Amino acid sequence: HEAQDKAGLAVAKSVKLALQGEFVPDAVNVQAGGLVAEEVRPLLPLAEKLGKVFTAVAGGVAAGVTIEVRGVPQDVSVLKLAATKGLFSAVVEEQVTYVNAPMLAADRGVEVELITAAEVEDHKNLVTLRGALPDGRVVSVSGSLVTHGDSDRLKLTEVDGFDLELDADGILLFFRYTDRPGVVGTIGTILGETGVNIGAMQVARREAGGEALMTLTVDSAVPADLLAEAASGIGATAASTVDLTDEF
Template identity: 55%
Template sequence: PSTDLPFFKLDNVVVTPHLGASTDEAQEKAGVSVAKSVRLALAGELVPDAVNVAGGVIAPDVRPGIPLIEKLGRIFTALTHASLTQFDVEVAGEISSLDVKVLELAALKGIFADVVTEQVSYVNAPVIAEQRGINVRLITTPDTESYRNLLTLRGALSDGTQISVAGTLTGPKQVQKLVGINGFELEIPISEHLVVVSYADRPGVIGTIGHILGMNNINIAGMQVARQDEGGQVLALLTIDSSVPQQVLDAIKAGIGAEMVREVDLED
């Protein structure tokens, strides 16, 4: 194209080379491609062909895992209570043989999305991790017992606590499901509002949780309870129709003597 176009003089215009697009049709397609990439970048989404993104070419089977693992990252952060020192992104199953570096980037984007003031992107998420002294590892294995593919985030906090969350995609519609928290196995679709409760196993607790939420006009959409031993520790995961105020979470914790009550708000 001509180099004396008036657009070139505008401060708010960034021009790109034509990259060998010599015909009008090729230049139009190149322009559309650049515009789509700019739109993705401005929305904070992944730009696969960006030169400063380490994700590489994204295989079709890997792409559905990107939004899932980003949500897992946000859930992971909601469960933490101290600074993160070690962070492992585990990819198990059929997609482990593919290039899954982008899933590491998406997980990092997720864990920082709700804790830093700046916009987190696939470009700066690894930089933020490095600045915070977090050691990040990407681990792949073809072995998974129950699912075609399984994504797991594991982390060590500065006080020695270990945190883990796991998720997968199921069925023809690739439904995003949370299938594990801190070693407790469950399976529930991920929703915008989640409440995670950890308490000692005994009768009447579930009824108390439901009563407190009901008294505050908060509807439970779904619930799963997991335990490892009878009379031991229990983890309850609730999907809720709306956000839960902190005073209600405090009431649940006091009412059942819970070890932990956390809300996860994934609403954009």
């Protein structure tokens, strides 16, 4: 009976996902070109989250986005769907699904291209989204599935050309600014005064005193006015936030 119960629950979950237009792990996905390999499935949430980060950092939709997948020999066509879903999740009011994501991209003239490469340095696998904005600025974000003991962790490894290693989960804040002493303390004070707790922080810079990117994980959502206040307080040239709270 236990096996039947588990099978019944699995079927019910698959039906629910299908009705919602979501990816059904055990079903053939027509647009993905067939069954999705077991090794590729854990990369689905990574690709979707990278899409969300890309749109947040870009501040809008790019005219075209290239998804580059390295170190995964299996068919990764479905990752294009996942990334496209993430790209539009915060852009449109309607719910974005695996079914309507390609149509949303087509309606807005956004070209999404998938390219693959067999090898990758420093990572077992690597997914990168790269695209040009209307003003000519190029934005890129990268992430990897990293194995820690018996579990896999989704990691952000690069944002806008800055290298980092941070869990791709929870509520993230990004600040671009000129590197100088006291910035970390200022951000901590501004957020702390409003009850926002910082769970993790990383600062990436290319050189001392040069352009830097601060990435924070916080325990609660940061409204637009507080984000603007924090950005102004440190003289940030750009600030954004994205919610990557694990839904998967």
